[in-house]
Amino acid sequence: xxxxxxxxxxxxxxxxxxxxxxxxxxxxxxxxxxxxxxxxxxxxxxxxxxxxxxxxxxxxxxxxxxxxxxxxxxxxxxxxxxxxxxxxxxxxxxxxxxxxxxxxxxxxxxxxxxxxxxxxxxxxxxxxxxxxxxxxxxxxxxxxxxxxxxxxxxxxxxxxxxxxxxxxxxxxxxxxxxxxxxxxxxxxxxxxxxxxxxxxxxxxxxxxxxxxxxxxxxxxxxxxxxxxxxxxxxxxxxxxxxxxxxxxxxxxxxxxxxxxxxxxxxxxxxxxxxxxxxx
Amino acid sequence: xxxxxxxxxxxxxxxxxxxxxxxxxxxxxxxxxxxxxxxxxxxxxxxxxxxxxxxxxxxxxxxxxxxxxxxxxxxxxxxxxxxxxxxxxxxxxxxxxxxxxxxxxxxxxxxxxxxxxxxxxxxxx
Numbered sequence: 001x002x003x004x005x006x007x008x009x010x011x012x013x014x015x016x017x018x019x020x021x022x023x024x025x026x027x028x029x030x031x032x033x034x035x036x037x038x039x040x041x042x043x044x045x046x047x048x049x050x051x052x053x054x055x056x057x058x059x060x061x062x063x064x065x066x067x068x069x070x071x072x073x074x075x076x077x078x079x080x081x082x083x084x085x086x087x088x089x090x091x092x093x094x095x096x097x098x099x100x101x102x103x104x105x106x107x108x109x110x111x112x113x114x115x116x117x118x119x120x121x122x123x124x125x126x127x128x129x130x131x132x133x134x135x136x137x138x139x140x141x142x143x144x145x146x147x148x149x150x151x152x153x154x155x156x157x158x159x160x161x162x163x164x165x166x167x168x169x170x171x172x173x174x175x176x177x178x179x180x181x182x183x184x185x186x187x188x189x190x191x192x193x194x195x196x197x198x199x200x201x202x203x204x205x206x207x208x209x210x211x212x213x214x215x216x217x218x219x220x221x222x223x224x225x226x227x228x229x230x231x232x233x234x235x236x237x238x239x240x241x242x243x244x245x246x247x248x249x250x251x252x253x254x255x256x257x258x259x260x261x262x263x264x265x266x267x268x269x270x271x272x273x274x275x276x277x278x279x
Numbered sequence: 280x281x282x283x284x285x286x287x288x289x290x291x292x293x294x295x296x297x298x299x300x301x302x303x304x305x306x307x308x309x310x311x312x313x314x315x316x317x318x319x320x321x322x323x324x325x326x327x328x329x330x331x332x333x334x335x336x337x338x339x340x341x342x343x344x345x346x347x348x349x350x351x352x353x354x355x356x357x358x359x360x361x362x363x364x365x366x367x368x369x370x371x372x373x374x375x376x377x378x379x380x381x382x383x384x385x386x387x388x389x390x391x392x393x394x395x396x397x398x399x400x401x402x403x404x
Binding site for chain 1: 298299302303305306310313314316317320321324326333335336350353354356357358360361362363364365367368371380382383386387389390393394396397398400
């Protein structure tokens with residue numbers, strides 16, 4: 001019992017650390033570890049993953065909020081799209097064929113991995129235009145953060161709000177319909193589409209993930225998919241890992257985070273694509 | 280010198296620090312409950328429930344809590360953790376209100392309402 005609990009805590013620390021740095025829920029890493037390595041039934045692995053998303057989100061954002069990297073207005077503004085998407089996803093179950101969704105979203109992630117590689121090569125700076133985007137100004141989405149790796153205050157603007165909003169709606173549908181955490185889509189929407197710097201993008205993604213996951217988590221809780229002996233040690237490990245990860249992330253360069261993010265994004269995209277083809 | 284109104288980023292800094300504190304208390308409470316449950320489980324070696332079962336509704340959890348059953352305490356901890364993001368949305372509404380940011384009070388309230396609808400749809404499904 002104690003060995004099992006300690007193993008789960010260790011897995012949690014790792015998942016929380018990675019999730020907090022990259023702005024991902026960690027479900028994509030956790031589900032295979034739990035099912036393949038720990039022999040957990042897929043039903044309980046999914047239940048544990050959803051708790052993991054919340055633990056990552058809450059663990060990461062208690063550190064972020066203090067350090068003011070995340071953008072709360074962007075989070076709440078885009079959360080409307082994500083929650084509406086999740087709602088549509090739940091209602092569309094059985095109407096849309098998951099096969100094509102997996103293929104579509106897989107390709108979308110592969111495409112954004114490609115975009116991120118281009119961005120890495122061009123060494124793109126922070127968006128700071130003479131005439132800020134009208135919608136971004138109207139909704140007060142432009143903001144500022146202190147980058148501890150670069151040791152300077154970075155003011156940034158965002159653009160293409162409708163594009164980001166649409167992508168978030170898609171992310172919501174994906175999580176509602178396919179039951180996947182959608183951190184990868186959220187970071188892509190903010191970083192690639194709205195041109196928000198990477199660090200505010202990953203930390204804002206972390207905050208949003210928890211809010212979206214809370215709605216589905218209660219369903220899993222009451223239908224018995226959440227086993228306490230799995231979820232509790234995992235969540236405790238993740239809380240520690242995510243708190244450490246969010247502190248660590250501030251001292252990493254955005255370039256370095258992007259370098260780890262790209263292969264993870266490509267992996268998730270490829271996995272979804274292959275899953276869609278096989279269905 | 281004329282007193283200039285606080286700029287958006289300074290206002291946000293105040294809001295975020297306040298939310299951070301409340302959220303941190305919420306996380307600490309849920310983590311503490313989970314720790315008590317798991318320590319009790321390891322020490323006694325008993326979950327308090329036969330075989331592979333565990334409580335999944337409020338009345339079962341409530342009864343288990345009175346008898347100090349480890350699994351009931353652990354499930355309560357998980358449920359508190361699930362509530363922390365919802366708590367964050369609620370507190371955000373209040374803090375936008377304190378800032379007189381009507382637009383974001385509406386936006387954040389909308390998020391809360393959609394969340395509630397998701398929940399109802401999810402439970403029915």
